[in-house]
Amino acid sequence: MTEQNINAQVQRNFARLAGEAAPPPPVPCAVGQPKMRIENFSASFDGTPVLRNIALDLCPRQRLAIIGPAASGKTTFLRSLNRLNDLNPAFNHTGRILLDGQDIYQSGQDVAQLRRRIGMVYAVPVPLPWSIYDNIAYGPRLAGIAAKADLDRLVESSLQSAFIWDEVKDRLGELATNLSGGQQQRVCIARVLALEPEVLLLDEPCSGLDPISTAKIEDALLALKEKYSIVLVTNNTKQAARASDRTAFFLMSDLIECGPTNQIFTNPTHQRTSEYITGHFG
């Protein structure tokens, strides 16, 4: 047992003594094995805890929404799922995150390969300052795909899946940075889809977008869940209600509860959840 594990155990025991509710056990998937299983995961930056004992299952072909007020650990949680937090030297974690039963934090894990399997869309669309085509083809090229025909096929299919093909098919050579914000974000989604990932992480993908662009992205997510497991972090509780199958509510580094979206929004177990979704705080 490492020192960190012991610390986590001690923290849990203190929490129990203090009469706090023990973290809820993960809700099992209705069908099949979970795509990802988060076991007792805690994270900290420079010793400041950001996530405490998160236990959660991500089911195949499901959209999981993560809601919660600012600074509740949503983004850190999302970035832990494809190890983007590793880039920050202050980051530390305990617990396990399993992808198809394999711990993604185990030593010897090819992190670049992992990030191709678990794609990430950021809050602010960041097209690289190249053509639309080169943006989409960047990921596949990194993975070693060089044949023009393969790249063409990937570019077209991923732009179609992101509901943007019709708008850009005649100008793939133009700068992606010249597109509108909503188009840029869908190009960024297409860029991740071109990796042919298994899990799709989205960090407030609609935070700066107009309602029509938002609707297009939500439509895309609905279509995409047929192929991927999706985790959607959002500050917009209405979006979580519209565009997810399950919802997890984070508050102050803790996972308060997780359940089917309609249950969370109609009949939440915890008072804080109900207060948050009805807009009493957050």
Place this chain on the structure above:
Amino acid sequence: MRIPPFLTQRLAISCMWIITALTLGVLIFVVAYILYHGLPLLTWTFLSEAPRSMGREGGVLPMIVGTLWCTALAVLVAAPVGVATAIYLTEYTREGRLTNIIRFGADCLAGIPSIIFGLFGFVFFVITLGMGFSILAGSLTLAIMVLPTIIRTAEEAIRRVPQSYRDVSYGLGSTRWQMVTRVVLRSALPGICTGIVLSVGRCVSETAAVMLTAGAALGFPRSALESSRTLALHFYILSREGISMPLAFATASVLILAILIINLSAYWLMRRFVTKVV
């Protein structure tokens, strides 16, 4: 009494105009003075012939070739080393004592007068390494001299690449090396090129450092191991030793035009190249 804001605005703008005009005026005067004295003597024979009787007559072709040799070799050595150092400083280390020492060292190096580099090159390359007065020794000395410029400009250019580009690249499954070569360097290229062009200018116009290392041979250099005189040094010797002031001005004109051509073509290439990349 308080000066009304619109008047301060007027005053400030006028001051800036005057200062700009003064700066440009001095520059134009210097260039025009040299070209006025030099251009009449700038003929095809001057550019295509070797000097005769110590430079009193004839042309400057060997000096043009020697300058090109020295500059090209120096930049070929300094640019990869400098850019690699900048990449190391920005992408591969955390800020700490080591990076501060490297940066401090580069800044100190940038502030050293070029004659000191010449002296170092003379002792180290010419004598200790036994290169003798040669283009090789001269260009290695120039390379050390321009290294700080290349490091600091490349570092600035790399730092200006948004962090979000790096995050995106990692998120799409790149290794650090792929991220650096395909995203960061591609975006930082214009800035890096600016540093290299500045260095080319310094190499072309350097006198003291090459005098002690590349020597001052008048002959046509046939290899990098031979001594050669650069244009700037030729100009210095012609005027300092009173050999021929008119031909000194002609040489200076060649030098000025050469730097102009180098800068213009570099910017032209950069624009073409950069628009192609984007």
